[in-house]
Amino acid sequence: MAKVINGVSIPNLPWEDKPQGCTDTVWRYSKNPIITRNDAFEANSVFNSAVVPFGDGFRGVFRIDSYDMLPMLRTGKSRDGIKWEISDDNLEWTDRNPDIGYEYGYDPRVIKHEDGKYYICWCNGVPGGHTIGLGYTEDFEKFYQLESPFLVYNRNGVLFPRKINGKYAMLSLPTNPGSGGGLGSIWYSESPDLEYWGHHRDVMHPTSLGWQNNKIGPGPAPIETDEGWLLIYHGVMGSCAGLVYSMGAAILDIDEPWKVKYRTKKFLLKPWEPYECMGDVHTVVFPCASLVDADTGRIAIYYGCADTSVGLAFTTVDDIIKYTKENSL
Amino acid sequence: MAKVINGVSIPNLPWEDKPQGCTDTVWRYSKNPIITRNDAFEANSVFNSAVVPFGDGFRGVFRIDSYDMLPMLRTGKSRDGIKWEISDDNLEWTDRNPDIGYEYGYDPRVIKHEDGKYYICWCNGVPGGHTIGLGYTEDFEKFYQLESPFLVYNRNGVLFPRKINGKYAMLSLPTNPGSGGGLGSIWYSESPDLEYWGHHRDVMHPTSLGWQNNKIGPGPAPIETDEGWLLIYHGVMGSCAGLVYSMGAAILDIDEPWKVKYRTKKFLLKPWEPYECMGDVHTVVFPCASLVDADTGRIAIYYGCADTSVGLAFTTVDDIIKYTKENSL
Amino acid sequence: MAKVINGVSIPNLPWEDKPQGCTDTVWRYSKNPIITRNDAFEANSVFNSAVVPFGDGFRGVFRIDSYDMLPMLRTGKSRDGIKWEISDDNLEWTDRNPDIGYEYGYDPRVIKHEDGKYYICWCNGVPGGHTIGLGYTEDFEKFYQLESPFLVYNRNGVLFPRKINGKYAMLSLPTNPGSGGGLGSIWYSESPDLEYWGHHRDVMHPTSLGWQNNKIGPGPAPIETDEGWLLIYHGVMGSCAGLVYSMGAAILDIDEPWKVKYRTKKFLLKPWEPYECMGDVHTVVFPCASLVDADTGRIAIYYGCADTSVGLAFTTVDDIIKYTKENSL
């Protein structure tokens, strides 16, 4: 039985048992979507958002497209991980260095690191393009922006929750801005100090056919297990109606995470429900955060729905690892 | 009168006086192209190549497209900088780390650094894309590959010839692989150790109209002068027959080279001659190297012609700086 | 408090008060959509349609895509502006000049002009392209086609309800037929006689980011107020799933309407409801007509929903002008 390493207890983890008769490894919360435009001030949409346990509840960083349709980050808090109180104001960086750029921000991830800080990675609008933004908070009151890890163009980045081989480590998706969000792969990079980055390694590429044949990008912070790093990721397929974003998983080597041990040949979650198939961008499920209860191995996955709202899905560490190993490419 | 800083004497610099009646700042060598496919073994083309003074002559790293049309690097040597003896074999990296990738290589720059090494920057084919490759030699016999500074996709990189603010510094062109070599800007990055890179800053963008309206990329190693860093660069214009690559110049702040002091509104060299207008890629002049004689301020610029051969052009530090300041955007 | 100029009383204006708790400036009718394919004979869809007060009721010109999916115009009448009786036959022009062209027609606007006529502007299919069609009626029985104001390619045109500086005036969207309905701006043109047009001026362009970053087009006939011409318009955003059409407003100078005094940075209405997000063209709200009651300042806006049906939304002159001024670009 797969075991979470360096995990935490989350007794108040949002949870709902798998429905009778369901044979899927990941299942949806029956009251999805859990967060909609009505839950935030002057919001066109709330989606692709990140949460972590904090104190006796949860904190989160949310992507809000406001009425000007400029994507921005806002913070929120919750007791149960389901009902969220979202700030009316956009997240501001304390004493930030204007040279780094922060014209807009979207698709945040939040990572509780072994160094005690909560890091935020997001897609950051800088002069002339977009790249991964990096910042941190210790209290969800004050936020500090760090140097951008990479040059443009990069769209999805997520830090590992601990140093690997003595270095900070990040997965990201350097991407092609010219073709409507075209092809891209997942890469690994490391840093001694979160200021300078290098040792870039390609981790995995899109497949030639199927649900992940267009591009793939890292999702929530990797989960450390005794089988390796469990990475929940999104895969994109081109159809003649555009793109379809689905969810899969991979298990990466614990010490050399650019080496893929297993990777799902089949999706774990695909847009099926109306709130996933209709909205600002149709047919999208986009995982950005997961909560893992180390005691039970239960996982609650927060995912964006059709670039419009936030959905919740469930699985367990054991189930998802078993499925990934048994259905590996 | 503009002065070269940290320059060297190159008494045997290739040179030809400006033709009678010519009012242009940069002028072509009358015997262009100086290097063609006939000067290398089984070469379809020799172009976009880099040279430096070495011993009592010159050494170079050349882009050769062989008969399989895979771009590769080869070394060469010359007494006069005009006639070149090019190696029959592709450049090999000693004890290289295969994880870094080196599937093919093109458009090299060679920089003699204050640390005594000769660095090579080139566009490096890695699994899943292309990015800047970085390596060095001390003797042009043994070559050592370093970590790639950046993630994919990046096409033109050039190191500054000395540390800036105690850091190695590089200009590069993160670029869009999806649209036939589409839009891109020049960025600045720095590194404490040539292993990890950060502090990325955008330097300059394409203009909305004219010869540099599509993308721009750094050319030869920046030349240190008392007016700032003199950067010779290429600018690309989209025409209804494709792309036109021309040459311009900029003067960057000496301490904060991501700040542009002057930048040519007009091109310095544009494809006019048949060997620049006809070949594997028509209408291309692409500067990759320059030799500067500190005593006279004479500059010999090596540039690729139509992705087919190597041309030579001349100017002086004083002339080009004067022109850049007087015709600045 | 903003005042309507040259307005009319419409005591039977369709109306519904703003819902409790709604803080938006424009709100939807609770029984939307008000006109669907079932309300017209052999209609695939009824949308992007125009209405005016007439007699003690209302008349309209409707876009109907029939079962051959060729867009055509039909007329309709209504007592209350909500239930419409739509003609089974396409609108025919009396004694029309075949040289002008009328292969198909869509997206009509109807303008009651100070000269007493009801003008129809629409996108007119002519040999070799599409441009603004112009015609008029006095009784909604007989319709007369005039010369096309502009060359191809032009997609949205709307006449001002009175002469400006002694000239007829029109806003339009000269557009790019080659890229799926790509980029376009709003232009102003004038005519001494509705036969010859000139003095073309650009009014406003798409923004670089946000809900109106792709193209913008004029909506209903501009409403004259003491603050200037109130123009309700549509803005289009490119997403990776295609285009999203939203509604905004601008206030144009009363005498020089090509000068923009205010323009909404935020949208006033964006596709949120299933009938706006699903249909022949998803994620479209497209305002084509408005009724304004001069007594109360109430505005009823008719807008196309997903190229499939007609929706109704409400606001007041005072609210929309206040919002536009306070949220101006």
Place this chain on the structure above:
Amino acid sequence: MAKVINGVSIPNLPWEDKPQGCTDTVWRYSKNPIITRNDAFEANSVFNSAVVPFGDGFRGVFRIDSYDMLPMLRTGKSRDGIKWEISDDNLEWTDRNPDIGYEYGYDPRVIKHEDGKYYICWCNGVPGGHTIGLGYTEDFEKFYQLESPFLVYNRNGVLFPRKINGKYAMLSLPTNPGSGGGLGSIWYSESPDLEYWGHHRDVMHPTSLGWQNNKIGPGPAPIETDEGWLLIYHGVMGSCAGLVYSMGAAILDIDEPWKVKYRTKKFLLKPWEPYECMGDVHTVVFPCASLVDADTGRIAIYYGCADTSVGLAFTTVDDIIKYTKENSL
């Protein structure tokens, strides 16, 4: 009154009378969709599927996109043509020749031929592209693959149910793989032996405007009538939100089926219902099979809905032929 030739009695044909007030020639089953992902094992979707009478019930070949999103064929059986029991395993070809290729399969048609066999035509994934696959069964237990009739690239093929002029005959849609499923026409080909094919003739092309202006493809097996071959086909329209797939009909000459006698100017069925407008590929109705009861002339049409599920629609031979003749292009 139009008469079916060489037809069979299907007393248990699925049927529902035309709804009160409906004036359309083809109407939907009120309990659509009849087959969804829940009706098959580990299926993302079940659509574009083919059925025939067999024994005292029905058999079918179904397109299933499994969790890897690779389209595959599976068989199924039904007593009433509405409730289907679908095999858990993909259809396998007995002793198949691996040189022919069968990497994936989709959009099957099944034709009961006068030679007694049940032929399956589908879009077959072969090395380097896709083309029409051809196979047969006699008992829906063992299936045998034949040579591919055509070179790549071909997407929709359907055999005529009897020889014409002593030759097997097939309609197909040679198509353009490079532009998201772009333009294509219906062609006729014949074969003496189902092994070698020739005498290719173009049958009909997309129109310049309307619901079939992008490409057209054959649907279910042509129905022999005393008016000619009744061909139900799909037509595709490009909109600014992508493609819209509708259904039309044509009557082909009985002896020279590449000659079109009549062809619907108007669609017979277009995506209107949510299950046709939302799903993996929005706005698609795609007819793949029809059951015709020779006694009553009733036709039950099976069509794919939004690349997600299977719908059922009804008409009669007489109605559809009358409509086609009266609304011919």
Place this chain on the structure above:
Amino acid sequence: MAKVINGVSIPNLPWEDKPQGCTDTVWRYSKNPIITRNDAFEANSVFNSAVVPFGDGFRGVFRIDSYDMLPMLRTGKSRDGIKWEISDDNLEWTDRNPDIGYEYGYDPRVIKHEDGKYYICWCNGVPGGHTIGLGYTEDFEKFYQLESPFLVYNRNGVLFPRKINGKYAMLSLPTNPGSGGGLGSIWYSESPDLEYWGHHRDVMHPTSLGWQNNKIGPGPAPIETDEGWLLIYHGVMGSCAGLVYSMGAAILDIDEPWKVKYRTKKFLLKPWEPYECMGDVHTVVFPCASLVDADTGRIAIYYGCADTSVGLAFTTVDDIIKYTKENSL
């Protein structure tokens, strides 16, 4: 024998007899190109330029792409029509109205009108696009800009040399800016006052195949003859290496010039010579001006070569009309 109407004597018309053995209707000047970059100050290229008889010599308006590659207009004069003295400065408009726009200009035509003025039509850069610019001079000293006749986007316009039916008349090419200079047709428009334009009529469209299958545009001012208006125009063909611009001719009805009497099925001149096949835009011959000697019927045609230089070609009114009639589409 075809006769020029309203023509002038040009005894010093540039001329060279048809070469021995040449059977073509239009032949090149043996000393082409007659104007190159060396003939103008700081010019990258001189091409697509217009000339008229003036005094005892000739005057012209030239397209010059300067070293910034922004296309601009300059004037020039010549005694013999072959050697040209080109102004060092760009053409300036006296007291021009800045609202009309003049950001850049290219591809001028000059028309001596019966009203005594010399009109210039060119492609004019205005805020948000390009359209036909219109201006005049009486002395080639002072130039006055008029209102732009049309909305964006329009690339080639040419005025008729006299009023038709009491109205000024213009041919133009409303065009598609979004697809690299894509499809376009020739249209006719008229104006009572050169201020307001209307009565737009399509004149001719590209053909489906051959040298004019992509777009067509009017060339020099139409020549009045007793057979109708002789229009020399350019036709564009798409090849897999881009566009090929050739020259053809049409004869338009004298009173209703939107009616085409004859139009060449074959080109009259196509890029064959190196100076037409190589340059900033390869494979371009682009006629912009013609001189016609009414006494002899000789025509000297000035055409742009590869967007780089100006070439001269010859024919006679009689020959070209005969050829056009005998080789009409």
Place this chain on the structure above:
Amino acid sequence: MAKVINGVSIPNLPWEDKPQGCTDTVWRYSKNPIITRNDAFEANSVFNSAVVPFGDGFRGVFRIDSYDMLPMLRTGKSRDGIKWEISDDNLEWTDRNPDIGYEYGYDPRVIKHEDGKYYICWCNGVPGGHTIGLGYTEDFEKFYQLESPFLVYNRNGVLFPRKINGKYAMLSLPTNPGSGGGLGSIWYSESPDLEYWGHHRDVMHPTSLGWQNNKIGPGPAPIETDEGWLLIYHGVMGSCAGLVYSMGAAILDIDEPWKVKYRTKKFLLKPWEPYECMGDVHTVVFPCASLVDADTGRIAIYYGCADTSVGLAFTTVDDIIKYTKENSL
């Protein structure tokens, strides 16, 4: 030493020895191009043409783009294979079946078959597309068109010179008409009777990098040798200036020619000369015919140059086979 099988003696084969110092396997004729537009009546270009020995001289079928730029076939004869007398009229098919289509024709191959006939394969314009045309002659006086072997879209076809396994055999390039002549592979098909075709097998695909990374197509008729079928083919590379067409070779299994034994990793001939790099389509060498002298093994290859003229190149059977084996992919 490689031996030609079923070859013929061609004592008057055009020939020129390899130039001193040339190390290439294929070398150009020093008087290239041998056929230009001046060699045919009213021809814009003569290229991509096919020749065979006939009587004591040679006969050929030529692609001529006439002044309408519609590609057509014409015949020609020659005593020495270098000077050609080309018919003034287009090739006409005797008693041809209009249902098969022949709107235009290009890129012919001529194959002397063991059945005694001379077959012509070409790219044939049919209603709705292009495909391989097939015809034959016995005397180069009368020509008979056969059924088209394949459906649209197919661009290059060549028959084997004898039956294989008792069947006629053809190589072709089914291709993608939608993307400027995009990706395509070589396929094998066979026929019992030249009327019906089947048993399609993919032979080889483009490579991922290099001179043949875009599409590949068969060239002259395969040459039977004791090492297998020697196939000279063209490979196309995408560059940022468009496509580059080069020449390579493959050796196919003698009995199962869809199996590739060897295939050149390096090109044999690439556009280098001005007549290959400049013309209607730049950077094209396109082999369409070869003459092989069985006595000496000498091969004369006829190839199209820049879609403009015909060039001649030489090699020997032994050299080309040796090179292909030693430089195989």
